[in-house]
Amino acid sequence: MLTPQKPPLALIIAAPRGFCAGVDRAIQIVELAIEKFGAPVYVRHEIVHNRFVVDMLRDKGAVFVEELDEVPDGLPVVFSAHGVPKAVPDKATERGLAFFDATCPLVSKVHREAERQVEAGRHILFIGHVGHPEVIGTFGQVPDGAMSLVETVADAEGFVPVDPDNLAFLTQTTLSMDDTAEVVSVLKRRFPGIQGPRGEDICYATSNRQSAVKAIAHACDALLVIGAPNSSNSVRLVEVAEREGTRARLIQRAAELDWAFLDGVTTLGITAGASAPEVLVRELVDRLAERFVITEQEVETKRETISFKLPRGLEIAA
Incomplete structure (x- = not known):
């Protein structure tokens, strides 16, 4: 037959x-923390968004939790590659926890730019997806009300600023280049004086x-x-x-x-x-x-x- x-x-x-380099670094941070301190090492949120990677690290001794309150006293904790609000490392310091920040350096660059724009007195329009950890982490770098989320062209068209002459925009690092360009185009048309990032935010x-x-x-x-x-x-x-x-x-x-x-x-x-x-x-x-x-x-x-x-x-x- x-x-x-x-x-x-x-x-x-x-x-x-x-x-990418940021993911490689984040995984290595968890592995080295386990090697240095022994298991378990706690990780706040998924270190990166991939079940295979999370399961692999869990098998090595990583324990993934949603909030810092779930980390026992005296054990090390790693913050995910997506970045965290400032309040998280502040709280870890208050508790005396050994922590390692696996935030991608390119996300950290956006965090620093957000701080600079707020210090310059500008309101930030942040282009990103509601609820994404990177968005939550970036909003957590500046005072409440200093940043507004813009997801779509319609959002960009409809946004009404308090002071249209003092605006800046930043973006989540993992967006569609084409979609983001459309949103940025609308913002620049509506607010010609809006300040953009020093370099490309999309990584x-x-x-x-x-x-x-x-x-x-x-x-x-x-x-x-x-x-x-x-x-x-x-x-x-x-x-x-x-x-x-x-x-x-x-x-x-x-x-x-x-x-x-x-x-x-x-x-x-x-x-x-x-x-x-x-x-x-x-x-x-x-x-x-x-x-x-x-x-x-x-x-x-x-x-x-x-x-x-x-x-x-x-x-x-x-």
Whole structure:
């Protein structure tokens, strides 16, 4: 009896993809804290938005909690890569907890810019998604009422400032470049004197991954993004592909793959959000190889060489 022949499937794999320098650093901080202090080490919120990574660190001795009150006295705690309000490290200091801040340095840059704009007497319009940890952390850097959230073009059109001559805008680091540009365009049209950030707020990794998807989308019948549904940068990659006219879907693991999604697909694009490790990309390729004869092509649009220093107290452990 003849075995049915597998159909061919060409894979176009975007690069850059997967882990960014901020995620690498955050994971390393948790691992080094466990190595230095022993388990358990507490982590406030998911260190990054990826279940595989969280489970891996939990197996090593990390305990994930929502609030600082859940951390027992005398045990170390790590703050997630998304950043925290100032009140959190202040409270940890009051309790005498050893803490390590895994906030991505590019998010910290936004925090410092927020402080500078408020000190200059400007009200900040922060472009971001309500409820996202990065948004909560940034709002927590300045006094209540010093910042207003703008999510959409409609929000930008409808915002009524108390003092239109003293405004600034900042953005969440993981937004869609195209959507954010539209919102910023409206703000600049309505408020010509509005002050923007000194440099681009949307981080290099978010921008690079979106550009890589744009580079391959038109050559693909469909595209899969590996990432978590609560990962802003991963969700944006799906939106970027769809905006380019390509069917796209977000999956966390290869096991979530819906084979029906591949009906009629002969060329499939693959990428991964900045919190998704490369092992999950290989896992997906292996699963696809169960039903298809695979050919792989990687399309690299930019080489990433950025790395970030570790916090004091963990450099020696490294």
